[in-house]
Amino acid sequence: xxxxxxxxxxxxxxxxxxxxxxxxxxxxxxxxxxxxxxxxxxxxxxxxxxxxxxxxxxxxxxxxxxxxxxxxxxxxxxxxxxxxxxxxxxxxxxxxxxxxxxxxxxxxxxxxxxxxxxxxxxxxxxxxxxxxxxxxxxxxxxxxxxxxxxxxxxxxxxxxxxxxxxxxxxxxxxxx
Amino acid sequence: xxxxxxxxxxxxxxxxxxxxxxxxxxxxxxxxxxxxxxxxxxxxxxxxxxxxxxxxxxxxxxxxxxxxxxxxxxxxxxxxxxxxxxxxxxxxxxxxxxxxxxxxxxxxxxxxxxxxxxxxxxxxxxxxxxxxxxxxxxxxxxxxxxxxxxxxxxxxxxxxxxxxxxxxxxxxxxxxxxxxxxxxxxxxxxxxxxxxxxxxxxxxxxxxxxxxxxxxxxxxxxxxxxxxxxxxxxxxxxxxxxxxxxxxxxxxxxxxxxxxxxxxxxxxxxxxxxxxxxxxxxxxxxxxxxxxxxxxxxxxxxxxxxxxxxxxxxxxxxxxxxxxxxxxxxxxxxxxxxxxxxxxxxxxxxxxxxxxxxxxxxxxxxxxxxxxxxxxxxxxxxxxxxxxxxxxxxxxxxxxxxxxxxxxxxxxxxxxxxxxxxxxxxxxxxxxxxxxxxxxxxxxxxxxxxxxxxxxxxxxxxxxxxxxxxxxxxxxxxxxxxxxxxxxxxxxxxxxxxxxxxxxxxxxxxxxxxxxxxxxxxxxxxxxxxxxxxxxxxxxxxxxxxxxxxxxxxxxxxxxxxxxxxxxxxxxxxxxxxxxxxxxxxxxxxxxxxxxxxxxxxxxxxxxxxxxxxxxxxxxxxxxxxxxxxxxxxxxxxxx
Numbered sequence: 001x002x003x004x005x006x007x008x009x010x011x012x013x014x015x016x017x018x019x020x021x022x023x024x025x026x027x028x029x030x031x032x033x034x035x036x037x038x039x040x041x042x043x044x045x046x047x048x049x050x051x052x053x054x055x056x057x058x059x060x061x062x063x064x065x066x067x068x069x070x071x072x073x074x075x076x077x078x079x080x081x082x083x084x085x086x087x088x089x090x091x092x093x094x095x096x097x098x099x100x101x102x103x104x105x106x107x108x109x110x111x112x113x114x115x116x117x118x119x120x121x122x123x124x125x126x127x128x129x130x131x132x133x134x135x136x137x138x139x140x141x142x143x144x145x146x147x148x149x150x151x152x153x154x155x156x157x158x159x160x161x162x163x164x165x166x167x168x169x170x171x172x173x174x175x176x
Numbered sequence: 177x178x179x180x181x182x183x184x185x186x187x188x189x190x191x192x193x194x195x196x197x198x199x200x201x202x203x204x205x206x207x208x209x210x211x212x213x214x215x216x217x218x219x220x221x222x223x224x225x226x227x228x229x230x231x232x233x234x235x236x237x238x239x240x241x242x243x244x245x246x247x248x249x250x251x252x253x254x255x256x257x258x259x260x261x262x263x264x265x266x267x268x269x270x271x272x273x274x275x276x277x278x279x280x281x282x283x284x285x286x287x288x289x290x291x292x293x294x295x296x297x298x299x300x301x302x303x304x305x306x307x308x309x310x311x312x313x314x315x316x317x318x319x320x321x322x323x324x325x326x327x328x329x330x331x332x333x334x335x336x337x338x339x340x341x342x343x344x345x346x347x348x349x350x351x352x353x354x355x356x357x358x359x360x361x362x363x364x365x366x367x368x369x370x371x372x373x374x375x376x377x378x379x380x381x382x383x384x385x386x387x388x389x390x391x392x393x394x395x396x397x398x399x400x401x402x403x404x405x406x407x408x409x410x411x412x413x414x415x416x417x418x419x420x421x422x423x424x425x426x427x428x429x430x431x432x433x434x435x436x437x438x439x440x441x442x443x444x445x446x447x448x449x450x451x452x453x454x455x456x457x458x459x460x461x462x463x464x465x466x467x468x469x470x471x472x473x474x475x476x477x478x479x480x481x482x483x484x485x486x487x488x489x490x491x492x493x494x495x496x497x498x499x500x501x502x503x504x505x506x507x508x509x510x511x512x513x514x515x516x517x518x519x520x521x522x523x524x525x526x527x528x529x530x531x532x533x534x535x536x537x538x539x540x541x542x543x544x545x546x547x548x549x550x551x552x553x554x555x556x557x558x559x560x561x562x563x564x565x566x567x568x569x570x571x572x573x574x575x576x577x578x579x580x581x582x583x584x585x586x587x588x589x590x591x592x593x594x595x596x597x598x599x600x601x602x603x604x605x606x607x608x609x610x611x612x613x614x615x616x617x618x619x620x621x622x623x624x625x626x627x628x629x630x631x632x633x634x635x636x637x638x639x640x641x642x643x644x645x646x647x648x649x650x651x652x653x654x655x656x657x658x659x660x661x662x663x664x665x666x667x668x669x670x671x672x673x674x675x676x677x678x679x680x681x682x683x684x685x686x687x688x689x690x691x692x693x694x695x696x697x698x699x700x701x702x703x704x705x706x707x708x709x710x711x712x713x714x715x716x717x718x719x720x721x722x723x724x725x726x727x728x729x730x731x732x733x734x735x736x737x738x739x740x741x742x743x744x745x746x747x748x749x750x751x752x753x754x755x756x757x758x759x760x761x762x763x764x765x766x767x768x769x770x771x772x773x774x775x776x777x778x779x780x781x782x783x784x785x786x787x788x789x790x791x792x793x794x795x796x797x798x799x800x801x802x803x804x805x806x807x808x809x810x811x812x813x814x815x816x
Binding site for chain 1: 273274275276277278282283304305306307308309310320322346347348349350351353355385386387388389391392415749750756757758760
């Protein structure tokens with residue numbers, strides 16, 4: 001009986017629909033209701049500071065080199081104590097694809113991805129974030145790391161006093 | 177001519193070549209730090225290990241120290257050799273700081289490349305790193321001794337190649353230190369080459385300190401404009417700013433190196449106040465308006481003072497493209513004078529010096545390096561053309577006699593003072609070179625009269641077979657200026673102004689002394705430098721600097737060399753407001769980016785005056801230079 005099997009099929013579908021009306025929904029009523037993404041979610045990029053409060057970014061240009069859409073631009077400069085820093089640092093979020101390659105490339109753990117995915121502006125030019133908007137007061141995901149302690153060239157501590165360093169050599173010494 | 181086999185490839189090399197050179201000749205890369213083509217071998221870094229399978233020596237050998245011999249069978253990929261190289265690199269990295277992100281060499285670092293290529297990635301050594309205290313070695317070079325891998329390249333260049341004695345190697349064992357005895361500026365005029373030859377970041381260019389990375393550089397093959405030798409360089413720019421200048425290899429000319437005058441000379445190009453937009457009577461205007469005003473004033477000058485009242489002035493620093501158009505400009509503006517030199521003395525001397533040179537008889541820098549008898553006559557190579565001094569030091573190192581006629585100058589090698597040219601044993605020499613200058617000296621006339629004495633028809637190829645001449649001209653394109661002057665019967669501006677008939681001047685990249693401009697009513701200047709002439713001019717049309725355009729210079733031996741555009745003209749981004757970052761503005765032309773190459777401006781004036789439209793500056797006798805490759809060795813003008 002063809003007609004019976006057709007009715008059975010319709011009833012099965014209706015039953016499933018009926019059943020789901022009493023289940024908890026998987027969607028949320030965004031924007032009234034918001035979800036907290038996982039900490040490693042890849043969204044808005046920030047520049048972090050080291051545990052001593054200094055800017056972690058040394059403007060080494062590795063993030064801009066790794067960026068597949070060329071949305072990062074910067075100018076490095078030398079600070080008073082020989083510290084290399086970003087004179088200006090710009091991320092064009094209208095172009096960014098949030099792939100996370102910049103954060104992966106960053107040797108000083110300065111550039112990090114945050115779960116803040118709500119980047120939306122009325123003017124596209126407002127999506128160009130400068131260092132003032134990118135830099136946060138905190139260490140982000142790696143609270144202990146300070147690149148200059150390990151770099152081996154001084155800057156945050158006198159030469160030869162960093163981690164894994166011997167005191168400077170006495171060149172004129174005659175000891176073997 | 178030993179024949180050997182490297183990685184299953186048969187190679188035949190010249191006697192005295194090393195296994196490393198033999199491998200390089202067939203494009204087999206062998207890592208190396210201490211070996212350098214210009215400095216030779218030291219055997220200090222131990223990283224060029226290869227395995228000798230057959231032949232006079234067997235086992236692991238340093239390819240840079242081993243002369244190539246008949247019957248050698250070499251493997252660069254043998255597991256033993258690969259392991260040796262990997263271990264050596266690991267040793268070299270033991271004390272190397274973890275500072276690549278803040279090192280200017282990062283991205284263009286030989287140590288970085290070979291470490292990655294050698295397969296060393298993870299540090300196994302757990303001991304502490306040796307550190308050093310840096311020195312102040314001058315405003316141009318930064319010293320960072322922690323990065324040193326003890327390859328001895330710097331000290332071999334500085335002391336042996338360049339003859340400097342204020343920099344050397346000190347200490348012993350693991351404390352070896354490369355530096356000066358105490359802080360202070362490096363004295364050698366070739367010190368900048370330490371930046372190029374250091375395989376890692378011990379010496380970096382302070383002017384480009386913390387500015388950009390290799391992969392972001394705007395680079396192109398170029399020619400140094402600071403003297404007449406035409407050394408090959410690679411200018412490096414970023415964000416419309418010339419950051420640094422790096423030597424580029426050209427064996428017949430500068431070899432591997434350049435002098436500090438050519439290297440640390442980016443200020444003029446980056447000068448914010450240099451002519452950036454056209455000006456008429458001190459008022460900024462557009463390019464078209466300035467051209468119109470210029471054409472109007474040229475017409476007025478003709479009406480008021482009659483035809484022939486204009487002078488067209490070129491210079492020794494004007495590229496060939498524009499210089500070759502000036503005769504056409506003079507013709508279409510009915511100019512009374514075409515000048516390539518401002519002062520009579522300078523013009524006369526340069527022309528006379530140019531006359532002495534003939535096909536195959538002008539010495540290249542390589543001829544000087546290979547010569548066995550050098551005479552210096554009334555010129556100061558260290559001041560006028562430092563690379564000439566470096567070249568003659570190389571000749572002296574291989575045993576040449578260096579003779580100085582007269583005195584009063586210093587040279588980076590030992591030399592004999594003689595009173596006259598006759599006192600030099602030129603007849604016994606196999607390859608001799610006479611070096612003379614044109615800058616306020618009487619060398620040209622001395623050489624000319626001496627040559628007439630020994631070989632009356634020397635200008636027509638009658639110069640004795642073993643003798644070559646090298647002249648130090650005042651500017652990068654003096655040779656072309658002299659050649660064009662001779663061809664078009666140009667006079668110097670001083671002579672042209674003498675009878676008072678000239679009332680207007682169009683100066684194309686020319687420096688005209690103030691006193692010459694006194695009786696002149698109208699001055700139009702095409703230039704990129706802020707010269708006194710630009711300040712005195714009524715109409716200023718900015719041109720592009722040499723790094724901002726393609727062009728050709730003919731150097732002191734008559735070698736035409738092409739330089740390519742490195743960057744777009746415009747005010748450097750650095751220092752442009754707002755203070756925190758560059759502005760968020762879309763622009764099709766950068767601020768101050770309207771400058772055009774001088775030849776295009778000249779072509780525009782010619783067209784405005786009713787001449788033909790010029791799209792290709794090199795035509796007629798220069799047509800063969802159109803396809804000149806900037807990376808070639810250049811083309812000798814005398815080959816015509």
